[in-house]
Amino acid sequence: MAKERDMVLDQYSSRVYKNRKSHMTQLEFAEKPDEVAANTRAIPGIITARGCCYAGCKGVVVGPMKDSVVITHGPIGCAFYSWSTRRNKAKPSYEGEPNFVPYSFCTDMRSSDIVFGGEKKLEEGIDEIMRLFNPKCIFICSTCPIGLIGDDVQAVAKRVEEKYGVTAIGYSCEGYKGVSQSAGHHIANNGLMRHVIGKGEEAPKGKFSVNLLGEYNIGGDGWEQERILKKIGYEVVSVFTGDGSYETIKNSHLADLNLVMCHRSINYIAEMMKTKYGVDWIKVNFIGVGATSKSLRMMAKYFNDPELTMRTEEVIAEELAEINEDMEYYKSKLKGKTAGIFVGGSRSHHYQMLLRDFGMETTIAGYEFAHRDDYEGRDIIPQIKADADSKNIEEITVERESGYEDRYSEEVMNQMRAEGVELDTYDGMLKDMKKGYMVVDDYNMFETDQLIEEYKPDIFFSGIKDKYAIQHGGVVSRQMHSYDYSGPYAGFRGAVNFGRDVSMSLYTNAWALVKPPWKVTPMIEGTLGGV
Ligand code: CFN
Ligand code: HCA
Numbered sequence: 001m002a003k004e005r006d007m008v009l010d011q012y013s014s015r016v017y018k019n020r021k022s023h024m025t026q027l028e029f030a031e032k033p034d035e036v037a038a039n040t041r042a043i044p045g046i047i048t049a050r051g052c053c054y055a056g057c058k059g060v061v062v063g064p065m066k067d068s069v070v071i072t073h074g075p076i077g078c079a080f081y082s083w084s085t086r087r088n089k090a091k092p093s094y095e096g097e098p099n100f101v102p103y104s105f106c107t108d109m110r111s112s113d114i115v116f117g118g119e120k121k122l123e124e125g126i127d128e129i130m131r132l133f134n135p136k137c138i139f140i141c142s143t144c145p146i147g148l149i150g151d152d153v154q155a156v157a158k159r160v161e162e163k164y165g166v167t168a169i170g171y172s173c174e175g176y177k178g179v180s181q182s183a184g185h186h187i188a189n190n191g192l193m194r195h196v197i198g199k200g201e202e203a204p205k206g207k208f209s210v211n212l213l214g215e216y217n218i219g220g221d222g223w224e225q226e227r228i229l230k231k232i233g234y235e236v237v238s239v240f241t242g243d244g245s246y247e248t249i250k251n252s253h254l255a256d257l258n259l260v261m262c263h264r265s266i267n268y269i270a271e272m273m274k275t276k277y278g279v280d281w282i283k284v285n286f287i288g289v290g291a292t293s294k295s296l297r298m299m300a301k302y303f304n305d306p307e308l309t310m311r312t313e314e315v316i317a318e319e320l321a322e323i324n325e326d327m328e329y330y331k332s333k334l335k336g337k338t339a340g341i342f343v344g345g346s347r348s349h350h351y352q353m354l355l356r357d358f359g360m361e362t363t364i365a366g367y368e369f370a371h372r373d374d375y376e377g378r379d380i381i382p383q384i385k386a387d388a389d390s391k392n393i394e395e396i397t398v399e400r401e402s403g404y405e406d407r408y409s410e411e412v413m414n415q416m417r418a419e420g421v422e423l424d425t426y427d428g429m430l431k432d433m434k435k436g437y438m439v440v441d442d443y444n445m446f447e448t449d450q451l452i453e454e455y456k457p458d459i460f461f462s463g464i465k466d467k468y469a470i471q472h473g474g475v476v477s478r479q480m481h482s483y484d485y486s487g488p489y490a491g492f493r494g495a496v497n498f499g500r501d502v503s504m505s506l507y508t509n510a511w512a513l514v515k516p517p518w519k520v521t522p523m524i525e526g527t528l529g530g531v
Pocket of ligand 2 (some may be wrong): 051056085087344465479481482
């Protein structure tokens with residue numbers, strides 16, 4: 001067993017071998033449960049695919065809030081490279097609603113600012129923002145140098161709040177903090193919890209109200225989910241944070257139920273809202289036809305209302321009828337193909353369900369920055385040692401003491417269990433994969449190459465950093481972060497878009513037809529050791 005894994009690991013030096021071994025698991029499903037080490041520092045120089053804490057805070061969680069201005073406090077590069085690259089779509093929900101998502105704001109810190117401090121420049125920048133745009137909410141996101149020179153962004157935020165009567169949040173989300181984007185998610189979540197959620201008083205009008213947590217509207221995914229939920233009769237109070245807004249998120253604590261779509265970047269808020277406001281949460285997955293139907297049924301079970309249950313079934317039937325023919329067509333094209341999926345967090349798991357709808361298996365998968373619970377599921381939960389504003393933020397995972405169900409309303413869960421509803425379906429990647437398949441945490445380019453050689457997937461889902469290197473090797477690759485500028489892929493209609501895009505890629509893989517020059521002629525000329 002673990003033959004393929006050993007073939008990769010055996011090429012490492014003993015120190016790297018020991019480290020990487022704990023992050024690579026070839027599934028055995030033996031007596032001892034499979035484990036994957038996660039959320040630890042990457043080995044320096046190993047070419048990890050991970051991003052940074054600033055990316056997690058600014059780019060992922062707060063960036064998509066359309067009526068709020070996010071100002072990057074730091075040199076211009078970080079602001080430029082996080083400007084509109086994530087494809088979190090947004091448009092005003094009513095006439096006159098601001099949408100700052102297409103903009104990039106930055107203090108453009110220069111050498112002299114680094115020497116003499118940048119707080120004044122930051123305040124002046126915010127004065128300008130207030131003059132030109134007058135937003136209700138401002139997020140200040142620090143990049144690496146700010147932590148090193150010690151600008152107090154929280155103090156600036158406080159002064160801005162006093163001066164303008166707006167909400168201003170200073171985030172110490174310097175890129176180097178924590179071990180990956182994940183620290184930034186957590187810092188962002190804490191700020192929203194402390195300064196935004198609970199500030200509003202507008203109660204939902206509908207009988208069944210929900211928040212969508214961890215849906216960032218990449219390629220319009222959130223819009224497709226909202227369409228389905230509204231059709232059934234749900235009121236979507238707020239979305240965290242795709243096409244989301246300060247105006248709606250401040251009322252989110254008044255909703256009945258939190259739907260946790262991304263299981264990594266925002267589960268902190270679900271936990272905190274349960275503790276502080278008593279809002280229940282369930283993990284859902286609207287990626288995949290079967291997964292979407294199952295998630296909708298779980299929601300109906302939660303509310304336990306006969307009319308809602310009936311409407312849920314009606315909508316599922318209607319939607320399935322609409323896509324059935326297309327799904328069958330793409331299934332005929334894709335059945336039996338295999339895939340690798342390596343992205344940041346939840347998607348490496350969620351998309352396996354959608355691929356399965358088309359008869360495809362995911363033989364290799366991994367996350368950039370997930371925690372053990374994302375791999376192993378129910379008995380592991382993330383716990384946070386330090387406060388968001390602390391300089392030493394550290395995330396750890398611990399064994400859960402009590403049962404998983406204590407996060408939900410006990411009564412409802414017992415009833416669901418008695419009725420045979422699968423409650424843990426979307427909890428942890430490992431149990432949805434098969435024996436012999438490989439799971440790799442914090443994967444790197446070397447391992448990507450090796451795994452492709454050994455498992456020979458027909459298609460490899462990845463990101464911008466690895467996509468082209470993989471294609472040059474002859475294997476077609478689609479970006480799972482940006483959907484290669486396509487989408488939506490969520491829900492029922494999204495599934496058809498995905499089937500179409502994957503079929504197009506697989507059947508026009510020009511890369512497999514060309515021999516790359518380095519396979520024909522040696523590319524590097526010179527003498528070894530200067531002799
Ligand atoms: S949209 Fe989400 S689904 S939020 Fe997260 S863990 Fe990133 S930005 Mo890239 S595509 Fe990716 Fe997930 Fe949640 Fe996106 S798999 S890496 S931080 N992610
Ligand atoms: C990030 C954002 C990212 C990067 C995508 C990629 C995204 O991690 O900072 O590497 O292709 O989805 O935009 O994950």
